[in-house]
Amino acid sequence: MKALRPYKVLATACLTTALFLTGCTNEQDALSNKTEAKPTVANESQSKQTNTASTSSKVPEQLQKPLKIASINQFSIGTFSSQYISGVKKQVEEFGGEVQVYNADNDLSKMAAYVETAVNQQVDGILIDHGRADAIAPSVKKAVAAGIPVVAFDSDINIPGVTVIDQDDYSLSWNALRSMAQDLNGKGEIVYVWVGGFTPMERRNVMYEAFKKRYPSIKEIARFGTATQNTALDTQSQMEALLQKYPKKGDIDAVFAPWDEFAKGVTRAIQQAGRDEIKVYGIDLSDEDLQLMQEANSPWVSTAATDPADVGKLQVRFLYQKVAGEETPQIYSVQPHLVEKEDLPKSNVSMDEIGKYVEGWGKSDAGTSPWMENLSKDNKK
Incomplete structure (x- = not known):
């Protein structure tokens, strides 16, 4: 892969300046008005400091049985969504659990109803994909009150105890x-x-x-x-x-x-x-x-x-950590990458191969605990 252009190296600095010069502060103010709790914020470079995972390799007692997970999606449009859902399913199955996928077809009221259905069914955990807080937060709060762990992706939910991951x-x-x-x-x-x-x-x-x-x-x-x-x-x-x-x-x-x-x-x-x-x-x-x-x-x-399948897997790992009683960050941003056509080979490559040409692609180890390896091995027997 050719050397990175100077502007790529400067992108992070420009981004930080731009965020302070634009309306990002207003968005954060709006979020802070909803709750006085101070969220734990993390990204991939900070995951080791903010995610206090167990150091034991013994599978936690809470995970000795297969978990029933509800994955509730605002929509399922296009191949990005399908690969994200594939990542969710693959990680849950690797851990020996079962996942029920609900697609709200971009109907937020239906999405909120699906969350309440999951609560009534007493699932072991809920995954949220997109959705807006003004429509689904009341239902998510019911899940939290019922003791059901929740991890959201690309949502503006700001509820204490609910981990929200995004693609930055x-x-x-x-x-x-x-x-x-x-x-x-x-x-x-x-x-x-x-x-x-x-x-x-x-x-x-x-x-x-x-x-x-x-x-x-x-x-x-x-x-x-x-x-x-x-x-x-x-x-x-x-x-x-x-x-x-x-x-x-x-x-x-x-x-x-x-x-x-x-x-x-x-x-x-x-x-x-x-x-x-x-x-x-x-x-x-x-x-x-x-x-x-x-x-x-x-x-x-x-x-x-970002790698959509990798995002789905990360979301599941955070959920399993919550079920195990481990601390997870309230906000976590996945490191994005810039993929340029001129960096790719002339022969077609797949998402599984792109890591050869884009440094760091699909290699997130955030949300991992030592016992996860044994949990996966136990379910391969």
């Missing part, structure tokens, strides 16, 4: 945007594909607003985006219409698509139109995304991402 959406967004700014040399016309109403998308938009102030010569000429069961296809149709509105080469320099379903749609529209001068910068990654990026005429040049 601020870093994801800034890494992708900084890559685009560097390639554009700080000047150009771009399209922004975005939709509100989802915690990670709202956080990514915070960085986009900071980006516009940091690079005033990069102009947004169009914005669109919807989240449906056919997001990629709908996005493709919308991008095709936009390309007809801006038919000349040079009208559009790049597209920022902070969700891989958006990135897939705009990429295919650009490919079919033969507008290879337009570059796409995305967020999230899956096997399908990788194949699309590696196509010879693909305009998708970079994406900031």
Whole structure:
């Protein structure tokens, strides 16, 4: 893999400055108003200090029986979600447990009802995927009151005792945007594909607003985006219409698509139109995304991402630690990575192989306890 560009090394410093210059403080204030408890915050580099896991290799008594886990998802759209769910299932099965997956089809009231169903069924643990606190927090509080451990992913829930993990959406967004700014040399016309109403998308938009102030010569000429069961296809149709509105080469320099379903749609529209001068910068990654990026005429040049399966496994490990009575952080951010097309080989690679080309990819050992290895061995017998 070639040497990293200087701007990648500086991304973290720029991100920190941008967060203080934008509305992130307001978001934190809003969260702190909901509870006076001070959350334990961690990331991968801090996991050893904040996660006080047992040093014993003996499987805890609470885990001597198979656990029944409920995995409740706001939606299951695209390959990122499917690979995340696959990671959840694989880790639960490795630990000898059973997992029931509930898909709310982007209906938050249904999602809240699923949480209450899990509470009534007296499951051993609940995993939450996305969802908004204003809709599901009351149901999650019932789970906590019933003594059921809860671990959430990409949610704005802020309830004492509930661990919330995320992909560090601020870093994801800034890494992708900084890559685009560097390639554009700080000047150009771009399209922004975005939709509100989802915690990670709202956080990514915070960085986009900071980006516009940091690079005033990069102009947004169009914005669109919807989240449906056919997001990629709908996005493709919308991008095709936009390309007809801006038919000349040079009208559009790049597209920022902070969700891989958006990135897939705009990429295919650009490919079919033969507008290879337009570059796409995305967020999230899956096997399908990788194949699309590696196509010879693909305009998708970079994406900031974490390994969705690895995130699912981490969420399960935190849940098992909670069941075992171990302390887990209230907030944990997974380290994201910038994956660039030019760093990948000409031959197709899968998500299992990408670690050869992106340092640190899929190697999180957070949320691990010595007894987990024995728990896995016991269930292989």
